[in-house]
Amino acid sequence: MTVLQIAALAAVALLGGGVVAASDPLRQTLMLSIYGLALTMMFFVFQAPDVALSEIVVSTVGLPVMILLALRKVRQQERERREEDP
Amino acid sequence: MSRTTRLALFGVAAVGLGAVLVIGLAGLPAFGDYRGVYGHVLDGIGVTERHATDLVTALNFDIRGFDTLGEEFILFASVLGVVLILRQLRDEHQHPNQEEVDEHKFVGASEALRALSLVLIPVLLALGVYIVVHGQITPGGGFQGGVILATGPLAVFLAGRYLRMRIVAPQVVVEIGDAIGAIGYGLVGLGGLVFVGVFFKNFLPLGIPGHLLSAGQIDVASTAVGLEVSGAFLVAWSEFLDQTILVRSRGES
Numbered sequence: 001m002t003v004l005q006i007a008a009l010a011a012v013a014l015l016g017g018g019v020v021a022a023s024d025p026l027r028q029t030l031m032l033s034i035y036g037l038a039l040t041m042m043f044f045v046f047q048a049p050d051v052a053l054s055e056i057v058v059s060t061v062g063l064p065v066m067i068l069l070a071l072r073k074v075r076q077q078e079r080e081r082r083e084e085d086p
Numbered sequence: 087m088s089r090t091t092r093l094a095l096f097g098v099a100a101v102g103l104g105a106v107l108v109i110g111l112a113g114l115p116a117f118g119d120y121r122g123v124y125g126h127v128l129d130g131i132g133v134t135e136r137h138a139t140d141l142v143t144a145l146n147f148d149i150r151g152f153d154t155l156g157e158e159f160i161l162f163a164s165v166l167g168v169v170l171i172l173r174q175l176r177d178e179h180q181h182p183n184q185e186e187v188d189e190h191k192f193v194g195a196s197e198a199l200r201a202l203s204l205v206l207i208p209v210l211l212a213l214g215v216y217i218v219v220h221g222q223i224t225p226g227g228g229f230q231g232g233v234i235l236a237t238g239p240l241a242v243f244l245a246g247r248y249l250r251m252r253i254v255a256p257q258v259v260v261e262i263g264d265a266i267g268a269i270g271y272g273l274v275g276l277g278g279l280v281f282v283g284v285f286f287k288n289f290l291p292l293g294i295p296g297h298l299l300s301a302g303q304i305d306v307a308s309t310a311v312g313l314e315v316s317g318a319f320l321v322a323w324s325e326f327l328d329q330t331i332l333v334r335s336r337g338e339s
Contacts, residue, residue, distance in 0.1 A: 053226050
């Protein structure tokens with residue numbers, strides 16, 4: 001195992017914990033994206049560039065867009081409900 | 087269930103899980119020690135028999151092309167699910183954000199973000215096409231390239247123009263692209279059945295390894311998947327965007 005591989009594994013472990021520890025959903029989404037980047041680096045240093053490409057497109061664009069839009073919708077509905085019965 | 091009982095249950099389960107983990111980890115092969123047979127076989131035939139220099143793509147779109155057919159329809163079906171769940175409900179109505187209508191802009195997009203998005207759009211599209219069509223030569227392929235292609239229209243939204251994004255990538259066109267991609271991949275498999283007699287067996291000329299038009303069906307299959315994936319992601323994203331930007335439930339103006 002090379003130094004790069006150990007560093008990538010450590011980054012994945014740390015950031016994975018970070019995703020769980022983030023309490024605010026918005027921050028958690030950003031952490032998830034950064035965690036995805038760490039996973040991408042890990043796949044890359046373990047010589048799996050195809051998987052790294054899949055991971056980067058899904059974790060930095062595909063998933064966060066949907067989560068962020070869902071969060072926005074939830075907040076809209078919460079605001080509506082508060083306006084209806086204050 | 088009381089707290090003590092739950093803790094006791096957890097204790098028993100944790101000890102069991104720990105024991106299984108230790109036994110399992112002890113039996114693992116050493117780091118980097120590959121004991122499979124399939125990988126070595128593929129290593130030998132990828133370039134010589136399929137003329138593809140990227141083995142992963144050769145595996146996805148040729149050797150195990152049938153598995154990819156299943157995966158492709160998983161994506162297709164899940165996007166259909168998203169469309170079904172997020173479609174307009176009876177008490178909802180489309181109501182574009184007033185500012186969006188007046189100025190064609192999504193509130194909150196700064197000038198810097200808009201300029202950057204405009205630069206990014208052609209770059210993203212070029213990169214997407216490159217990754218889709220070079221699947222058999224370099225890492226990448228239909229799925230990765232397809233998502234990158236879908237981010238092009240998404241950058242139009244980032245530039246602050248959601249309604250403009252609907253003009254760049256109209257819902258009907260995106261849906262048809264999604265469907266054509268899905269059908270196209272199935273047709274590649276049927277082509278094998280018709281011309282060579284085996285489902286998903288290569289029936290196109292193999293060409294010279296490393297050339298753009300090489301490796302037979304892989305390029306065609308990769309392009310079909312690219313179309314399907316970019317269509318699928320755009321359909322899903324626009325459903326989500328419709329929900330957050332256009333659709334309001336009754337009562338909210």
